[in-house]
Amino acid sequence: MLPRTPPSGLQGRRALVTGASRGIGLAAAAALAQAGAAVTLAARSQDELRQACDQIRTEGGTADFMVVDVTDARAVDAQLAERPPYQVLVNSAGMNRPKPLVDVTDDDIDAVLDLNVKAAFYVSRAVSRRLLAERLTGSLINISSQMGVVGSPRRTLYCASKHAIEGMTKALAWELGSAGIRVNTLCPTFIETAMTAGMFADDGFRGWVLERIALGRLGRLDEIMGAVVFLAGDASSLMTGSALMLDGGWSAA
Template identity: 80%
Template sequence: MLPRAPDFRIDGRRALVTGAGRGIGLAAAAALAQAGAEVTLAARSEPELREACAQIRAEGGRCSRLVLDVTDAKAVEAALSTAGPFQVLVNNAGLNRPKLLVDVEDADIDAVFDLNVKAAFYVTRSVARGLLAAGLPGSIVNVSSQMGVVGSPRRSLYCASKHAMEGMTKALAWELGHANIRVNTVCPTFIETAMTAGMFADPAFRAWVVERIALGRLGRVEEIMGAIVFLASDASSLMTGSALMLDGGWSAA
C-alpha cells in the first residue's frame, strides 16, 4: 500500500496571530484562514484589525479580532487565558531600529527586546499553558529573520533579538515536545511591505540588499504564506526546533 501524502489542511483548529493587522502578520492570518483555521488576529490597532477581519470574512474565512498590547504581560495572560486554547500560534509582532552600535540608545534596546523577545515569550507562555491544561497538541511558529542566523551592519540590536528568538525556539521544542507541541521559526529575508517601503526608496540600500539575495530580488508577503501553513499543519509533524529559511539564498553565501 502506498503511503498517504500529508494533509496541509488545519480545519477546525483555532489559531492566533500577533501583529496581524498588516504585512506578514495579515498574510499569515489569511493563509491560516484559507487552510481552514478559525483565526484570531491580535494587534494594538483596532481599525486595522477590523479591516483585516473583514477581508478574511469576505473570502469565507472565520476570523475574530483581539486588541492587545503584547508587551503587557498581565494583559496578555488575562486575554489569552479566556480566549484560548489556540492550537496554532504565529508570533509575528516585531520591531527593527537599524542603527550603528554607537548610536543605539537604551530606549531602542528596550523597545526592540520588549516586542521581539519578551512579548513573544509572554504570548507563547500563555498559549502553552492553555494547550497543556486542555491536553491538546499544537504548533508555535515564531517569525524570526535571516538575521536570526547571520549578522549584518547596523543591525546588532535586531540580530541580538532574533538570535534570542532562535534560542528560545530550540529550548521550547525540547520543553514542550513531550506534549506534542511543536515550536519552529520562519526566517524571511527582506520583504516588500508598507513598513519597509521607506528603506527601499533608497536605491543604494535596495541594491545592497538585492546583491546579497541569490534570487536577485526582494521577497513578497505571499511567499511567507506557504511556510506558515506547512508549519501549522500535520505536514510538518516531525519538525520542531528548526529554522525554516525563506531568505532567497542570503544565508547560503
C-alpha cells in the same frame, strides 16, 4: 499501498497571530484562514484589525480579533484566559531600529527587546500553558529573520533579538516536544511591502540587499503564506526546533 500525504488543511483548529494588522502578520492570518483555521488577529490597532477580519470573512474565512499590547504580560494572560486554547500560534509582532551600536539608545534597546523577544515569551507561555493544561497538541511559529542566523551592520540590536528567538525556539521545542507541541521559526529575508517601500526607495540600500540574495530579488508576502500553513499543519509533523529559511539564499553565502 502508497503512503498518503498528510492533509494540508487546518479545519477545526484555532490559530492566534500577533502583529496581525499588517505586513507578515496579516499575510499569516489570511493564509491560516484560507487553510480552514479559525483565526484570531491580535494587535493594538482596533480599526485595522476590524478591517482585516472583515476582509477574511468576505473571502469565506473565520476570523475575530483581540486588541492587546503583547508587551504587557498581564494583558496577554488576561486576554487568553478568556478564550479557548489555540493550537496554532504565530508570533509575528516585531520591530527594528537600524543604526550603528554606538548610536543605539536605551529606549531603542528596551523597545526592540520588549516587542521582539519578551512579547514572544509572554504569548508563547500563555498559549503553552493552556495546551498543556488541556492536553492538546499544537504548533508554535516564531517569525524570526535571516538576521537570526547571520550578522549585519547597523543591525546589532535586531540580530540580538532574533538570535534570542532562535535560542528560545530550540529550548522550547525540547520542553514541549513530549506533549506533541512543536516549535519552529520562520526566517524571511527582506520582504517588499508598503511599510518597506520607503526603505527600498534608497537605491544604494536596495542594491546592497539584492547583492546578498542569491535569487536577486526581494521576497513577497505571498511567499510567506505557504510556509506558515506548512509549519502550522500536519505536513511538518516531524519538524520542531528548526528554522525554515525563506531568505533567497542570503544565509548560504
